[in-house]
Amino acid sequence: MLEIVNLTKTYGTGENTVTAVDKVNMHVAKGELAVVVGPSGCGKSTLLNIVAGLEPRTSGEARIMGRDIQGPGADRGMVFQSYTLFPWLTVQQNVEFGLRIKKMPAAQRAEIARHYVKLVGLEGREKALPKELSGGMKQRVAIARVLANKPEMLLMDEPFGALDAQTRLLCQDLLLDVWRDERPTILFITHDIDEAILLADTVSIMSRRPGRIIEKIPIPIERPRNHRTMLEKEFTDMKKTIMETLWHEIG
Numbered sequence: 001m002l003e004i005v006n007l008t009k010t011y012g013t014g015e016n017t018v019t020a021v022d023k024v025n026m027h028v029a030k031g032e033l034a035v036v037v038g039p040s041g042c043g044k045s046t047l048l049n050i051v052a053g054l055e056p057r058t059s060g061e062a063r064i065m066g067r068d069i070q071g072p073g074a075d076r077g078m079v080f081q082s083y084t085l086f087p088w089l090t091v092q093q094n095v096e097f098g099l100r101i102k103k104m105p106a107a108q109r110a111e112i113a114r115h116y117v118k119l120v121g122l123e124g125r126e127k128a129l130p131k132e133l134s135g136g137m138k139q140r141v142a143i144a145r146v147l148a149n150k151p152e153m154l155l156m157d158e159p160f161g162a163l164d165a166q167t168r169l170l171c172q173d174l175l176l177d178v179w180r181d182e183r184p185t186i187l188f189i190t191h192d193i194d195e196a197i198l199l200a201d202t203v204s205i206m207s208r209r210p211g212r213i214i215e216k217i218p219i220p221i222e223r224p225r226n227h228r229t230m231l232e233k234e235f236t237d238m239k240k241t242i243m244e245t246l247w248h249e250i251g
Ligand SMILES: Nc1ncnc2c1ncn2[C@@H]1O[C@H](COP(=O)(O)OP(=O)(O)OP(=O)(O)O)[C@@H](O)[C@H]1O
Pocket: 011, 012, 018, 019, 020, 038, 039, 040, 041, 042, 043, 044, 045, 046, 047, 191, 209
């Protein structure tokens, strides 16, 4: 689904040049839930923004389904840490937004939106405005909106980073359920190692800046998973392995 080969990104010029990512190689298979973790400032968001087409790359290759990434496109849907709903639109209208742009007939888009609002557990709140929702609910609407557009790939940059610990657990469980039902391909960035292991098929660990992928670790923990999985020995063993690699990297 996603192929990244020797991807390098530098910002600025001359003395002010910063190499954010350096010769990153990464492959994400169709239906994979791929998580990237790494020290602060190592270039995780840069990598995701290049895949989203929001940031041009300096060199290297980046392809979705064999197509060179030239800019943003409907084949990729993004969920950011900050809430990005349209405040003047209701939950239902926010979820329908992309379908309206695609000129889908009203009845059809309403049905699709209702399906995704239900999937993220917000049935009954279709008419609510974003200001009437909690942070966790807003992120669930953002996920529903992205899913309704049926992108080939979901790009998630710390989507639960601004939520309190309990809401975060609920949102993680919800994402696991959505992924089980719909099997979207996901590239997910997080600082949180527990979150990474809980969600991931694979955890890619980035080095300090300039970021490279130093290890891609498969997470063989049985699914379905939920937050109780974090208490199992298999989980804590996995966490130890990943933390040791990361601590070594952070120095
Ligand atoms: N637009 C920009 N102009 C100049 N430098 C930038 C720009 N965006 C990012 N950088 C630099 O590139 C490096 C990587 O930043 P990036 O935000 O990708 O890292 P990150 O791993 O996502 O960080 P964090 O985990 O702290 O969010 C940093 O040194 C940052 O200062």
